[in-house]
Amino acid sequence: MNIKPVSFNIEHPIKIFNRNIINFKDRKQRKILFKRNLYYYLYKNKKNNLLDKRWKIFLDLAIEVKDYLSKKYGNLDVLSVSIFGSALHSEKNDDYDFLAIVRGNEFDNIKINVKLNKKNYSVGISIKGEENFIKGILDKKSHFNEELQTKIINRTSISLPYRHLAILGYGFKENKKIFLNNCYAQVYDLLINTHKTYYLRKPEKEISNKTRARKILSRLFEASKYSHIINPNKEIEKIQREIISLRSRKVYNLKENKELFKEFVKYYNKIAKEI
Numbered sequence: 395m396n397i398k399p400v401s402f403n404i405e406h407p408i409k410i411f412n413r414n415i416i417n418f419k420d421r422k423q424r425k426i427l428f429k430r431n432l433y434y435y436l437y438k439n440k441k442n443n444l445l446d447k448r449w450k451i452f453l454d455l456a457i458e459v460k461d462y463l464s465k466k467y468g469n470l471d472v473l474s475v476s477i478f479g480s481a482l483h484s485e486k487n488d489d490y491d492f493l494a495i496v497r498g499n500e501f502d503n504i505k506i507n508v509k510l511n512k513k514n515y516s517v518g519i520s521i522k523g524e525e526n527f528i529k530g531i532l533d534k535k536s537h538f539n540e541e542l543q544t545k546i547i548n549r550t551s552i553s554l555p556y557r558h559l560a561i562l563g564y565g566f567k568e569n570k571k572i573f574l575n576n577c578y579a580q581v582y583d584l585l586i587n588t589h590k591t592y593y594l595r596k597p598e599k600e601i602s603n604k605t606r607a608r609k610i611l612s613r614l615f616e617a618s619k620y621s622h623i624i625n626p627n628k629e630i631e632k633i634q635r636e637i638i639s640l641r642s643r644k645v646y647n648l649k650e651n652k653e654l655f656k657e658f659v660k661y662y663n664k665i666a667k668e669i
Contacts, residue, residue: 406530
């Protein structure tokens with residue numbers, strides 16, 4: 395499948411923190427954070443009520459994440475804990491993903507199970523160092539290769555205040571100019587990774603068709619949000635409505651979702667020609 399490449403253009407060093415401590419329990423501050431988030435609206439002016447509905451779960455899990463890191467890695471100085479991913483916008487998500495930014499240079503991902511109010515949650519924790527984002531440096535001791543580290547650092551550093559909902563620690567600096575200049579690079583990155591990981595069948599990876607279908611929709615939704623920020627129009631809003639409609643069904647259809655993926659790639663390639 396032909397997907398026109400768009401490269402990230404980020405000149406490090408950059409600033410990522412405002413140096414103000416988040417008080418997520420404060421309703422007014424939460425409202426400000428919600429409104430800035432990429433997923434505040436599902437599309438156009440249709441509000442996403444999940445942010446209000448789940449804020450207490452987000453906070454409780456974030457506290458558990460920080461406590462876990464303190465016990466497991468006593469030497470980590472946690473500067474920020476934020477949540478990202480489908481838990482912010484999907485009723486049917488089955489996991490919660492957090493980013494923990496720590497002082498120094500760290501690059502790791504772990505998965506834990508957390509029990510809250512007699513319910514079990516699958517929680518992913520992405521551990522990244524402040525210097526990785528600010529200076530764009532890589533963690534030489536990480537088991538993640540340098541190419542993957544670079545991609546993740548690039549796409550995360552510019553989208554922190556929009557894609558990640560800060561819950562504990564410092565708030566994120568907007569970096570709006572850098573973000574807007576790299577939106578299409580974000581879209582390309584999402585599409586190419588989705589195509590490789592979930593669209594194409596990989597025998598070495600045991601991913602169910604249901605999971606593949608769900609992940610395709612989730613990634614498409616995020617890509618559509620970036621596209622809408624840069625170029626809001628009826629075509630992208632139509633695609634977003636289709637995504638929401640498919641996600642509201644009880645059963646995900648991989649073939650149908652792959653067709654929507656091709657439709658979105660066609661739209662993206664048409665827009666990318668003008669870049």
